[in-house]
Amino acid sequence: MKRVLLIGIVGIIIFSFSACSSLSDMYNKKDTQKINVVSNINPHPKGKKPASPAPRNILKAGDKGNDVKDIQKRLNKFGYTVNEDGDFGEQTVYAVMDFQHRHGLTTDGIVKGSTLDDLKxxxxxxxxxxxxxxxxxxxxxxxxxxxxxKLDTSSYTDYYIMVSIPQQMVYIFNGSSGKWKLINSFQCASGTGGTPTVKGHFFVGIKGPQFESQNGVILKYFTQFQGNYLFHSVLFDKRGNLVDGTLGRSASHGCIRLALENAKYIYDNVPIGSGILIQ
Structure with missing residues (x-):
């Protein structure tokens, strides 16, 4: 019995051929050598590569490949500066989320369905x-x-937010680390002593036009910075009347309260993935 081993990109396939009892009668020694030569031809001759896998319909954090690189190229056509390395890492996730926010889609960072269609x-x-x-x-x-x-700042975008709790101020920057330019600043109201605002380095997360708190008040134009901690507007009732407009001192349950126009400014202008420092 003669066995021929062919190694391809998708695995190892072994084909077994049974020699016929009359093979010696059908082929002379010279012919048999020809068969051996043909049987051992490289299935992927030099210069010819196997076809790439078909692009996936769903791409998410952790995925790698040429289809990820294609998504990164498409994001860059929309103005982003994502590394076209084929690695669906944090930089790509945040860019996808910001893209989804700008297109009115669910900001989950997953490329599929409408997100994939809009990217094309x-x-x-x-x-x-x-x-x-x-x-x-x-x-x-x-x-x-x-x-x-002078600080060690990190951002996946050209924007950065710094919050000074002692000053009860929010500062918005444009540029890059070591070269930040102040473009906006406004008062805020941070958490009280019993429900303090978390401090540290964060990134802009999901956004939304408004939500209703447990006690029935409406908070408009929210922007996430850590878990349930958000930038959002001062408090309104369901009819749009102002309930609590306190700014300039600690007053919230941990979120950063802002005047309506300033909450909307962050919502509209500071991209998802932007760095945040709260101190």
């Missing part, structure tokens, strides 16, 4: 990621920029 469309100006921003409020910019540029 021609980019429109109203949904493009914008790496630069206009200065809205540069209050005390030199002092604040001097402080943040």
């Amino acid at each position: 469309k021609k980019p429109a100006s109203d949904v493009m990621y914008k790496p630069t921003a206009q200065v809205v409020s540069g209050f005390n910019s030199a002092e604040v920029e001097g402080i943040i540029d």
